[in-house]
Every structure is written in structure tokens, then in C-alpha cells.
Amino acid sequence: MVSGESSKLELSLKCPVCGSNLQLIENSTYVILGCPHCKRFTRMTKKYVYKNYIEYEGNYVHLKWTELIKELYIRISGQSYQESDTP
Ligand SMILES: [Zn+2]
Numbered sequence: 740m741v742s743g744e745s746s747k748l749e750l751s752l753k754c755p756v757c758g759s760n761l762q763l764i765e766n767s768t769y770v771i772l773g774c775p776h777c778k779r780f781t782r783m784t785k786k787y788v789y790k791n792y793i794e795y796e797g798n799y800v801h802l803k804w805t806e807l808i809k810e811l812y813i814r815i816s817g818q819s820y821q822e823s824d825t826p
Pocket of ligand 1: 757
């Protein structure tokens with residue numbers, strides 16, 4: 740990923756509020772899960788992602804996508820909207 744640029748990925752996960760497809764956005768600092776329709780977003784610092792969702796097996800680096808998305812989805816589904824960088 741080039742620093743300063745952001746990349747966007749449309750997921751098949753639905754927004755808990757309006758049912759639109761959620762988007763996963765990545766920029767140089769954050770990984771963001773958000774709904775483009777109701778403007779509901781939750782984000783995590785990449786530092787946090789690297790620390791908690793990356794496993795190293797020798798030379799192999801494994802990103803635990805499923806767990807990462809699950810955590811973000813739990814946050815976005817929360818009753819009250821909270822923007823937190825740390826749990
Ligand atoms: Zn929505």
C-alpha cells in the first residue's frame with residue numbers, strides 16, 4: 740500500500756442499520772469499516788491491527804482477516820457509536 744493513498748473494498752457484510760454493503764477502507768494510518776449510506780464508521784489503527792491480527796510463522800506473515808472483520812463488525816453493530824483506537 741502506498742503511503743497516503745487509501746484503498747476501498749466493498750464487502751458482502753451488511754450494515755446493521757440500513758442493510759447496505761459495508762466498505763472496508765484502508766489508509767496509511769487506519770483500517771476503517773463503514774457504511775457509505777448512514778455514515779456509520781468504526782476504525783482501528785494499523786498499529787493495533789499489526790499487533791493483534793498478524794501472525795508470523797517463519798518467513799510467512801498471516802493476516803487474520805476473519806477475526807479482524809469480526810471485531811470491526813461487533814464495533815459497528817454496537818448500540819452506541821464509539822470511535823476508539825484501542826479496545
Ligand atoms: Zn448503513
